[in-house]
Amino acid sequence: MDVSIGRNVYDTGELGFELACPNCQHEFDPETLEWAGPVSQWYESGAVDQLTCSKCSTSTAFTDWFTPPFGFGNLAFSFNEWFLKREFVDYVSDLLQHQVVWVKAQY
Numbered sequence: 001m002d003v004s005i006g007r008n009v010y011d012t013g014e015l016g017f018e019l020a021c022p023n024c025q026h027e028f029d030p031e032t033l034e035w036a037g038p039v040s041q042w043y044e045s046g047a048v049d050q051l052t053c054s055k056c057s058t059s060t061a062f063t064d065w066f067t068p069p070f071g072f073g074n075l076a077f078s079f080n081e082w083f084l085k086r087e088f089v090d091y092v093s094d095l096l097q098h099q100v101v102w103v104k105a106q107y
Helices: 036-045 086-096
Strands: 002-010 018-020 050-052 059-061 071-078
Touching: 002 036
Parallel strands: none
Antiparallel strands: 002 071, 050 059
8 A cells, every 4th residue: 555645636547537527427528628727727736626518518626527536635545456345435534534536547
């Protein structure tokens, strides 16, 4: 197990990702949606910008657009070759009293 402390983006590695509006689930091509700017701003300042869906006009936090989910945080636990269960992730979330994002990655 590895522990990372400090602001970082935790992605899915070789598994890739899609960008979809969390409200209407419309999928967007990562090449055409401006998502890198909000990620960079979050990395520098911690500010969570909104993305506006061109299909339903809803604005939501850019952090909610990644499928599968990415983690944006200041603390991370990496488990290599561990078969975690949802109950464990929920337990850690309860213990920390904070939202925990389970990022499944392959490198």
